[in-house]
Amino acid sequence: MPETLTATPSETTLSETLIICKPDAQERRLIGEILGRIERKGLKIVEMKMLTISRDLAQQHYSEHADKPFFGELVDFICRSPSVVAIVGAASTDAVSIMRTLIGPTDPATAPPGTIRGDYGTVVTENLVHASDSPESASREIALFFPER
Ligand code: IDP
Ligand code: MG
Numbered sequence: 571m572p573e574t575l576t577a578t579p580s581e582t583t584l585s586e587t588l589i590i591c592k593p594d595a596q597e598r599r600l601i602g603e604i605l606g607r608i609e610r611k612g613l614k615i616v617e618m619k620m621l622t623i624s625r626d627l628a629q630q631h632y633s634e635h636a637d638k639p640f641f642g643e644l645v646d647f648i649c650r651s652p653s654v655v656a657i658v659g660a661a662s663t664d665a666v667s668i669m670r671t672l673i674g675p676t677d678p679a680t681a682p683p684g685t686i687r688g689d690y691g692t693v694v695t696e697n698l699v700h701a702s703d704s705p706e707s708a709s710r711e712i713a714l715f716f717p718e719r
Contacts, residue, residue: 583614583659587666588711590623590700591654593647594691601654604686604699608658611672613665617716618656623649630714640695647695655715658701666708669701 589608591601609615623631628645635641660668674681678691678698687697702708712719 579612579614580661581614582661583616583665584661585663585665585705586616586657586659586712587669587702587708588700588715589656589658589669589702590648591656592696592698592700593649593651593653594696595654595698596652598690598698600690600698603690605654605656607672607686608669611668612661613668614659614661616657616659617719618654619715620652620654622652623655625649627714631711643695657712657716657719666702666705670703673697673699673701 591604595601595604605615625645628648629636632641632644632648635644638644658669659665662668672686674685674687676687676697677694678687678696679694681688681691681697683689686699691697702711
C-alpha cells in the first residue's frame with residue numbers, strides 16, 4: 571500500500587486560523603463539502619460550533635468594512651441563517667495562508683476553479699466561506715468566536 575495511505579497525520583498544530591462556513595453553505599448543503607476539503611488538505615479541525623451569528627458579533631467581526639457600501643448587505647447575509655465556525659490548525663506555521671489559498675480570491679466569479687469559492691460561487695457577497703487574512707486577524711477572530719478558549 572502506498573505510504574500516503576498508511577501514514578498517520580501529524581497531531582501537531584503549529585498555527586491556527588479561523589474559518590466560517592457562511593449561511594449560503596448551509597442553505598446550499600455545502601458545509602460537509604467545505605469541511606471535507608479542509609480535512610483532505612491535511613488541516614485539522616481543532617474546535618467547531620454552529621450558530622446564527624448575531625448582528626453585534628457580525629459588526630465586530632467585519633468592523634474593518636464598516637465604512638464600505640456593502641457593509642449592511644454583508645451583515646444581513648452573515649446573520650440570515652446558521653454558520654459553522656471552526657478553528658483550523660496546520661502542522662506548519664502557515665495555517666492562514668494555506669486556508670486562504672484553499673478558499674480562493676474574494677469574488678467567486680473570478681476565483682479559479684479548484685478553489686472553494688471558484689468551484690461553488692457566482693456572486694461576491696455569497697462566497698461560502700471566510701478565512702482569516704493574517705495571523706493577527708486569526709488571533710482576534712478566534713478570541714471573538716471562542717472567548718472561552
Ligand atoms: P475576504 O472574505 O476574501 O477576506 P473581504 O474584502 O475581507 O474579503 O470582504 C469580506 C466579505 O465581504 C467578503 O467575503 C464578501 O462576502 C463581502 N464582500 C466583499 N467585497 C464585496 C463587494 O464588493 N460587494 C458585496 N460584498 C462584498
Ligand atoms: Mg477579509
